[in-house]
Amino acid sequence: MGQRLMSYIPDMDKWVGALISFIIPFGFFCLFNWLKSYQFPKKKRGTPEDYSGLINDNEVFKLTDDLRNNLQVMKETIGHSSDVVFRQIQIGTSGRMAAVVYVDGLADKKSLQEQIIKPLLQDQDLGKQTMMNVDRILKDIKDSVIPIVEGKVVRSLKDCIPEVLSGNTALFIDGVEDVLILGSKGGESRAIEEPVAEEVVRGPRDGFIENLRTNTVLIRQRIKDPNLTMINYKIGRRSQTNLALIYIKGLTNQDLVEEVKRRIEQIDIDNVPESGYIEQLIEDNYLSPFPQMQNTERPDRVASALIEGQFALLLDGTPFALIAPVTFSMMMTSPEDYYQRWLPASLLRLMRYGAAFMALFLPSLYIALISYNHGLIPTKLVMSIVAGREGVPFPSIVEGLIMEVTLEILREAGLRLPKQIGQTIGIVGGLVIGQAAVEAGIVSPIMVIVVALTAISSFTFPQYGVGIAIRILRFGMMMVAALLGLYGIIMFYILIMAHLVKLKSFGVNYLSPFVPYCPIDWKDSIIRIPLKMMNRRQETSKAQDHKRQ
Structure with a gap:
């Protein structure tokens, strides 16, 4: 009887792996849907008076x-x-x-x-x-x-x-x-300067400031359409902060305008110090790691979005404007893509998508191949990796987490320190710590290379919020790769895509024009065709006037 039981033990690993591969995705799915459907109790608030x-x-x-x-x-x-x-x-x-x-x-x-x-x-x-x-x-x-x-x-x-x-x-x-x-509004305000968070390679070098009326003037200078509409709101019971909803009447879909008006009017909060508050209070899915609104300091980006049938929100006291609705492909574009010829612009976009793939999958692929799927690695490369890992006391997932967490700490420290010191800390700190870790035998040289490539790839995103989402998901991808190998990576990727397919930004599918399939909009997604051929606005924007030129 004992020998019969022992004969089933070699198959136990397969059964446990299969069970875990089912429990983890199902558990995440149930938790996500429960949190999304849960109605948090709201305290009864008094009137503004x-x-x-x-x-x-x-x-x-x-x-x-x-x-x-x-x-x-x-x-x-x-x-x-x-x-x-x-x-x-x-x-x-x-x-x-x-x-x-x-x-x-x-x-x-x-x-x-x-x-x-x-x-x-x-x-x-x-x-x-x-x-x-x-x-x-x-x-x-x-x-x-x-x-x-x-x-x-x-x-x-x-x-x-x-x-x-x-x-x-x-x-x-x-x-x-x-x-x-x-009317006697005045006081001190910052002069119009080049955007700080968005480097300008080619294009206008003026950026929004903390004064709402100055920001609306910057948009008026670019769009002299009499249908450009600005609606003012007072947001915050105590702060009474001015908020401007901007769209082009007759171009922006009216149902979209009514929906954003409804969400703004439902905001009930004491203070709104920055446009990030507005973004979090009116977005479609607050549990998603992906941003559903685009923030920018550049008036040219806002003006271009308005011309495409989107709307913008400008808040007094912050230089960051909000643009919606957006898709993932819009998040991967930069205004410079339209200021230069279509061939270099398309090449840069392809490079960004490749960098996004590396930023999300590279560490997890390395962990999965080292831990489970050795046969997929060429023999010479395996020998090189084994030689580099000789003497490393930790498994690949541990050394990967050590390097990734260290990199995130250095990145955060570089942001919080003064600009001149922060850049030095980020570069020198990464080099010194990486070299010291290799010499001490804590991590392998190949892991340092993988983490360095991942970090460089994560800096190519035009939108900071998308980069943060990829960084969050990268840790989850690494964990499932350590548990289930390539099978876990595939399952986690399916979950991410299922979430993105379901995600919407003010009624617009986040993965448009890929899901749902809209081939006419592919001309300005992964690649950018010549401007002479872009004579119609994208169908995903649901603009009332589709003709661009």
Whole structure:
């Protein structure tokens, strides 16, 4: 009986391998679908007025026709901040008192002095008869006295406070309940410079800055279409950050516009410091490692996307704009691909796809071939690898993880250090640690070469988010390669492709134009055909006007 049981032991490895190969993919599939379908409990939030402190319309803080009362209300609401300035003046020779309220640093002092305060102090046209007519005061001041382009009348404190905190000036007049909001936004801002995160080889060298209005001007300079539409939103209960939705009316699919409007209006958060918040809150699948929106500092990339029927989101306070919908092939393209002839552009794209394959598969293929599939390696190469691994105490997966983790730490350290020091640390650190590890017998020379090729390949991605996704998946690929060899790599690859086939970006298939099959769009995917032949926009964008030229 014992000998019979022992006769089945050699087959146990096959049964265990088959069982593991079934359990791991099935377990990941079940976990992923459970997380995606799980509805996290949401806490009940109050209305925006509940989070605005004293900004409400109760009897205590209600605006009246008494200037002292109104100023007292403003001081009790935002006067506790030292940068909020209250300045009382007398309007001309009428004897009527007024006051301006603004935030020092956000309002343009020169514009405030020359175009608001000075005209009010020196005006002689507003006689006492006009000043006695309460209904005409604000209209005459706005139309005849103050040479400010932007001006509007508000009737409540909750409408007045956000305008003042945005950089505008509030004009209060004794005897008038309404408040005149005058456009005086200014303050310090960074000059337009070359994009930092996206190196420009050929093309415009201006990049977005942290000022929303400057960024919209950069787009207007490139697209003078009267149908270019910009819709403003206030995002963040406390921050009240300005967000601009930009698209071309009549070109961008209207259903797509309505969908992005719906998602933006559902955002409920206190603070939005960067466009990455918006990306995470409105993307289709928050569990996917792949980015479903494209971020960029380049106005030319945004303008080109708008012309193709996509939309863009610009957030005040960040130079990074968001573009959607996108596909994986769009993530692998660069604006320089269209600024040069089609042959070098196509060659560079093919090189990027080859580098993506190496960045994802190279370490795992090495581990699988060394651990399980020795017969697939040429004999001379096997002898060279065995000689290099002589004395290495760890299996291939351990030395691979050691080198990959070390490389990721060096890469992160290089990003966090000052630019001049970070580049030196990344290069010198990699060389020194790699050489020291080989001499100490911790890793083999061939593993250092594999990891170095993988690192170089991961730097070729035009989009940083795609590179991060590949780096994450590379570790998973290495683990299944150590467990199941080439069979595990194939299973993991099938899971990745199944996820990408199902993934969408605002209703557009992420693997378009490959899945679903759309051969007409292949002219601008892996290769780029001559511009004279690209006379139609891609079908995947679902633009209302498909004719490009």
